[in-house]
Amino acid sequence: MVKDLIREKRVEVEQKGASPHQDLITCLLGMRKEDNEEAVTENEIVHNVMLVKKRHNTSSALMTFMIRFLANEPTVYAVVLQEHEEIAKTKLSGEYLTWEDLTKMKYTWRVAMETLRMVPPVFGGFRKAQKDIEYGGYLIPKGWQIFWTTPMTHMDNSIFQEPSKFYPSRFESQASIPPYSFVAFGGGPRICPGYEFARIETLVTIHYLVTQFTWKLCSDNTFSRDPIPIPTQGLPIKLVPRKLC
Ligand code: HEM
Incomplete structure (x- = not known):
């Protein structure tokens, strides 16, 4: 095909x-x-x-949950909208976004990272111990498989304060987040090679969504994993073109 x-x-x-x-x-x-x-x-x-x-399902999970968080967090939504309206104002009708426009979407990417922190599309992955490792009083012998899980660091309140709170500004200073703590894209030599692609498609999608529509959720906030997180009732939303609002 x-x-x-x-x-x-x-x-x-x-x-x-x-x-x-x-x-x-x-x-x-x-x-x-x-x-x-x-x-x-x-x-x-x-x-x-x-x-x-x-790999599209990971990006679509990110966008799905971003749409949901934006609907539930009006103050966050207002900042995102302002960021994109300022970019839209500089564009002629039908003019495409540029790389420079993407660099201006800083807060929106923080919202995406916070979404990935709270609802990581990839729950974890395997690594093989190359040598004996002692960790937390346990010995992991060479050759053993280890399953690392994303929420172990994402929901650790010694790394991310009040981890259950949706707070995108926590990503303002990347320096305050220890290495290998935000692991939505994994880490090390096998880190996700699609990171940049996912970032671009997410920012572009959110740009057109927030500048052209408003939306209301028509479902609750529950979700399950299969293994990608999926809202239990799907994501029915009431979408309204902005010019008609
Ligand atoms: C929000 C979107 C995405 C998330 C959260 C995500 C997350 C991840 C994670 C956690 C891994 C495992 C990394 C590790 O073991 O350290 C991974 C691997 C990978 N991802 Fe992504 N990913 C996303 C989008 C994409 C896209 C759009 C592509 C391709 C266009 C892609 C291609 C890959 C590939 C090929 C691997 C395997 C890399 C390897 O084993 O060396 N990903 N991704």
């Missing part, structure tokens, strides 16, 4: 003059070596598309 799509996109770019910057596939098709040969093979394009698709 993805291969058929790639062939369709190739025809669009080569014969119908579609922009090579239209989407991920056309961008990858447009990458050329010095001798003008395609730089990315068809199989590599398939792998890229599948990677983005497969």
Whole structure:
């Protein structure tokens, strides 16, 4: 199916003059070596598309719970809205966001981090002990598998004060958070390579959402894990275009 799509996109770019910057596939098709040969093979394009698709559920969990927190936290929502209205004011109708615009969305990314702290899409992961480790009075022998869990540090009140409180400004000073404490994206050599992609898609989505709509929740705040967190009743919301408010 993805291969058929790639062939369709190739025809669009080569014969119908579609922009090579239209989407991920056309961008990858447009990458050329010095001798003008395609730089990315068809199989590599398939792998890229599948990677983005497969990992989409973590980003969608983040956005889902951000939408929910923003609906429940009017003061946080007001600051986010102001941040995005200021950016929107500098844009002509239909003009795209730029990298510079993304750097202005500092508070929104703190809201995202606080969402990830409280409802991490990935609950934890495995590591293998490379040598005997003594920790907290226990010996973990070399070769054992260890399961690290995100909430162990995210909900530890010696690291994040009042951990049950939704307080995005706690991320204002990154220096106050010890290394390997905020581990929503993991840590070390296997840290999530999709971090930057997730950051961009989240900021862009929230920008268009808050500048164009208001919303009200039509469900309670419960959720379960499967293993990604999912609101128990889904996320039904009443969405209203802002100009009509
Ligand atoms: C909010 C969104 C996301 C969260 C919270 C998240 C979280 C994580 C976590 C916790 C890990 C394990 C890291 C570790 O073991 O130290 C991981 C690994 C990974 N993530 Fe993400 N991720 C997100 C989005 C994405 C996206 C959008 C992509 C790709 C487009 C992606 C690709 C990957 C890959 C390939 C790995 C495996 C890395 C390896 O084993 O070396 N992630 N992610």
